[in-house]
Amino acid sequence: MQENEFEKKLQQKLEMLQVQPAAEVWLKVKSQVAQKKKKRRFAFFFLLAFMLCAGGLVTNMLLNKPVNDSSAGNAKIAGDEMEIPADKDLNETKPAANSEANKEVQKATASEKKSALAAAIEDATGNTIPANNKTIGLETNNNKNSSAVRKPIKRNTKAQFKVAAITPQVDEDETEIAQSNYEKKASSQATTTVKTVEKEEGEVAVADSEGIKEITVTDLNAEEKTKQDLKKESEPEKAAVITEENKKKSNDRKWGIGFSFAAGINKVGSSSMSKSFSQEDYNGGVSGNPNTPTAGLNSSSVSPMQPGYAFATGIQVYRKLGNSLKLTMGLQYNYSSLVSKTGKRLDTTAAVRFEMYQTGSSVNYTNRYHYLTIPVSLSARLFSIGNREIWMDAGASLSQLVGTNALSFNSAQERYFTGVHDLNNTVLSLSAALAINLANSNKPAFYIGPQVNYALTSMAAGGLHQGMHPLFVGIRVQKNLWK
Amino acid sequence: MQRLSLNHCQPHIPMDYRQLVKDCIKEKPAAQEELYRHFAPSMLGVCYRYTKSVEDAEDVLQEGFVKVFLHIKDYTASGELGAWIRRIMVNTALNFLKKNKKYRTEMVFTEAPLHPVTDLNPQVNLDAKELAELIRQLPTGFQTIFNLYAIEGYTHVEIGQMLGISEGTSKSQYARSRYLLMEWLENLSSTSKHKRYAGK
Numbered sequence: 001m002q003e004n005e006f007e008k009k010l011q012q013k014l015e016m017l018q019v020q021p022a023a024e025v026w027l028k029v030k031s032q033v034a035q036k037k038k039k040r041r042f043a044f045f046f047l048l049a050f051m052l053c054a055g056g057l058v059t060n061m062l063l064n065k066p067v068n069d070s071s072a073g074n075a076k077i078a079g080d081e082m083e084i085p086a087d088k089d090l091n092e093t094k095p096a097a098n099s100e101a102n103k104e105v106q107k108a109t110a111s112e113k114k115s116a117l118a119a120a121i122e123d124a125t126g127n128t129i130p131a132n133n134k135t136i137g138l139e140t141n142n143n144k145n146s147s148a149v150r151k152p153i154k155r156n157t158k159a160q161f162k163v164a165a166i167t168p169q170v171d172e173d174e175t176e177i178a179q180s181n182y183e184k185k186a187s188s189q190a191t192t193t194v195k196t197v198e199k200e201e202g203e204v205a206v207a208d209s210e211g212i213k214e215i216t217v218t219d220l221n222a223e224e225k226t227k228q229d230l231k232k233e234s235e236p237e238k239a240a241v242i243t244e245e246n247k248k249k250s251n252d253r254k255w256g257i258g259f260s261f262a263a264g265i266n267k268v269g270s271s272s273m274s275k276s277f278s279q280e281d282y283n284g285g286v287s288g289n290p291n292t293p294t295a296g297l298n299s300s301s302v303s304p305m306q307p308g309y310a311f312a313t314g315i316q317v318y319r320k321l322g323n324s325l326k327l328t329m330g331l332q333y334n335y336s337s338l339v340s341k342t343g344k345r346l347d348t349t350a351a352v353r354f355e356m357y358q359t360g361s362s363v364n365y366t367n368r369y370h371y372l373t374i375p376v377s378l379s380a381r382l383f384s385i386g387n388r389e390i391w392m393d394a395g396a397s398l399s400q401l402v403g404t405n406a407l408s409f410n411s412a413q414e415r416y417f418t419g420v421h422d423l424n425n426t427v428l429s430l431s432a433a434l435a436i437n438l439a440n441s442n443k444p445a446f447y448i449g450p451q452v453n454y455a456l457t458s459m460a461a462g463g464l465h466q467g468m469h470p471l472f473v474g475i476r477v478q479k480n481l482w483k
Numbered sequence: 484m485q486r487l488s489l490n491h492c493q494p495h496i497p498m499d500y501r502q503l504v505k506d507c508i509k510e511k512p513a514a515q516e517e518l519y520r521h522f523a524p525s526m527l528g529v530c531y532r533y534t535k536s537v538e539d540a541e542d543v544l545q546e547g548f549v550k551v552f553l554h555i556k557d558y559t560a561s562g563e564l565g566a567w568i569r570r571i572m573v574n575t576a577l578n579f580l581k582k583n584k585k586y587r588t589e590m591v592f593t594e595a596p597l598h599p600v601t602d603l604n605p606q607v608n609l610d611a612k613e614l615a616e617l618i619r620q621l622p623t624g625f626q627t628i629f630n631l632y633a634i635e636g637y638t639h640v641e642i643g644q645m646l647g648i649s650e651g652t653s654k655s656q657y658a659r660s661r662y663l664l665m666e667w668l669e670n671l672s673s674t675s676k677h678k679r680y681a682g683k
Contacts, residue, residue: 005635006665010614014634017528025541026519029548030512036553037510242632422512 031419041425044403045372049331052374053315254320257481258444259313262451264474266310266336268459301361302409302464308337308366310472312373318480324381334371334399336470339364340407342416357407357416365416367406369423371399377431387441393433397453401425409464422463429455433476444480451476500564507555514554522565526572532615532630533576539583547575573635577645580627589623592648592656606680608672617667625660632657658683 084251221310316330343360386389401423407416431454435447453472459465523544530540530547550571556664557565580586609617612643618626631637632653633643646653 006661010633011636013611013614014532014618015611017531017615018524019527019531019537021523021527021541021544025523025545026516029519029552030515032545032549033515033552036549059514200487276579474572 008460013339027420034421037425038402041400043374045331045374045400045402048374049372052317052329052331055424229471256318256320258316258318258478259481260316260330260332260476260478261311261313262472262476263309263311264451264472265307266338266470266472267307268305268338268468268470303341303361305338305340305367305464305468308339310334310336310474312472314373314375316375318379325381328375328377328379328393328395330375332373332375332397334369334373334470336369336371338367338470340367340416340464341365342407346415355418359414359416365407368404369401369406370403371427372402373397373399373429375431377433379435389437389445391435391437391447391449393431393435393451395431397429397431399427399429407464421465422460423465424457424460427455427457427459429453429457435476435478444482445478446480447476447478449476450474493565495652501560504555504558504560507552510552513598518551518552519548522568525565526568528615529569529572530576532618532634533573533580533627535619539579539585543572543576543579546579547572550575565596569635572630574645577627580623586623590627590646592624592628592652609668621660621663625656625663628653628656629664632668633661649653 057243069134077173089145217310312332314330314332316326317326318326320326341361342363342365343358344362346356346358357363375395375397377393379391379393382390382392404421404423406421406423407418408421431451433451434449436449437445439446451472451474454469459468459470460482503514503518507518526547527540527544530543531537534540534543547568551568554571558564580590618629621629627646628642631642632639637645639650639657642648642653643650648656
């Protein structure tokens with residue numbers, strides 16, 4: 001026999017060979033395909049969620065950057081006004097150029113500072129000090145330091161502004177007021193404001209309240225003093241305005257992140273239930289195959305689904321669209337359940353990877369559904385009661401089924417099965433909620449309120465869950481991470 | 484082996500697979516089941532030839548169909564769907580043989596001199612079922628190479644690549660398996676002749 005002929009004959013004969021597989025094989029194939037798809041989808045949703053969160057955070061950081069920059073700018077603008085603890089070493093905040101002088105300054109006692117202040121006031125009023133290029137030395141007990149102390153220190157305090165604000169014609173009462181104002185500030189241990197003012201023509205420098213050693217007035221006539229004084233007077237106001245702006249900007253932060261948790265009852269509409277089970281007999285399974293679970297579902301033997309518990313928890317990113325409108329998007333894990341009554345559980349062989357239950361009502365079987373959800377909602381502030389803001393949310397969500405132990409029914413065997421289901425993997429839902437902000441106005445929002453969620457997509461095209469649209473009713477709490 | 488059947492018993496129904504494939508890509512359960520029901524018996528026949536038991540063949544079939552449904556979007560309509568699924572089944576069967584302890588030890592191919600071509604000329608009067616049973620009597624290595632070369636039509640180069648052996652090894656293994664099979668067929672044919680004469 002020719003080699004090819006032999007092979008040809010074998011091919012022809014063996015192509016006819018057919019072996020009918022066991023019914024279990026298809027169920028296993030179906031179950032395995034569903035599991036692998038779930039894994040893929042879960043991975044996809046996880047990746048999507050990660051990207052959303054990462055994107056949200058990055059966007060948030062980028063959008064907040066100008067705010068930080070402006071605050072940095074403010075610090076620059078008011079670079080002459082830095083707040084440091086009163087007891088803090090000035091060297092930490094001063095340029096190296098002044099470090100030597102600062103060391104000298106630190107040696108002065110508080111009484112010396114006060115006397116220096118008095119001298120400064122006296123000097124500023126022009127009563128005893130010549131107008132041009134005068135350096136007033138502090139009369140300290142430590143004469144060794146006096147020469148060093150005489151070095152000009154280009155630092156001013158608010159107190160010095162007060163000093164500078166006093167015109168040469170100021171009377172004694174005003175001087176006293178200025179002094180007392182300064183002393184108040186000097187005695188305050190909370191914070192010390194240090195200011196450095198450099199002028200082309202004139203220079204007024206006073207060490208901070210804790211370390212005043214010397215005041216130098218250089219080529220500054222009265223008019224210029226007045227102008228400068230006015231300018232300096234306006235600077236604290238300017239700083240105050242900037243601070244206000246910062247606060248406002250902080251309040252106007254457009255992006256934010258929060259967490260939410262909702263718990264309640266999951267039920268299916270009675271109308272859809274009656275519709276589902278009113279039919280005498282229908283093919284819930286695939287193409288009416290008798291091997292398919294749920295094929296030929298009979299109303300008499302099938303338990304209706306009863307309400308079960310549900311909860312949802314997740315992270316959300318929101319964007320303010322105005323004072324009373326915001327858009328929220330997030331990622332949630334949703335758990336929901338429905339209870340069905342079955343008979344006893346049947347022992348299955350190890351080869352079969354699903355559970356079987358008889359028909360009956362002795363066992364309450366909880367069908368659990370695990371979804372990953374991407375909710376998108378629009379929130380509008382309705383009104384405020386006192387300090388409490390009332391918001392209303394409306395939105396939609398897309399859910400992906402990631403796991404379930406839901407029962408299917410095989411009417412041929414009159415048995416319930418797990419492991420194989422005809423549930424829709426993707427569900428579109430609508431949601432509405434009320435949210436009352438319980439947090440104080442200066443704290444990140446904490447909302448609580450009722451929530452309703454209705455699935456537009458039916459749970460399954462056939463089988464036990466055919467035509468069911470779950471309705472979730474519960475309470476939701478939301479906590480924002482920052483204001 | 485009550486589940487074994489012959490193809491000619493059922494009328495061949497020409498099918499338009501395009502819509503079926505489209506629906507399978509859309510993950511419609513009905514389409515998936517239809518595809519499975521249509522191809523499962525013949526594909527189990529393929530898997531059956533590579534394994535030693537029906538249970539193992541069903542495991543290969545299950546794994547193969549999972550791959551089919553997960554990768555059906557990769558199927559190009561230019562080729563025949565049956566051939567595409569068959570290739571998947573063959574590859575799955577080979578993986579199964581390599582991974583399964585029962586078969587792994589017999590899947591070691593040793594380089595051997597080419598077996599001389601036999602002068603035997605047996606008549607292949609056996610039906611598909613009997614032939615398949617005969618092939619399954621071969622040692623796993625021979626069985627695999629015989630299936631790949633004689634039934635699937637792969638070349639020795641391709642077989643070498645698939646099994647990680649040289650072309651020469653594939654040729655020698657095939658020659659030995661073919662010789663064994665022809666000998667068995669010859670014996671069977673002579674036995675049947677004897678029976679026939681004895682009957683007369």
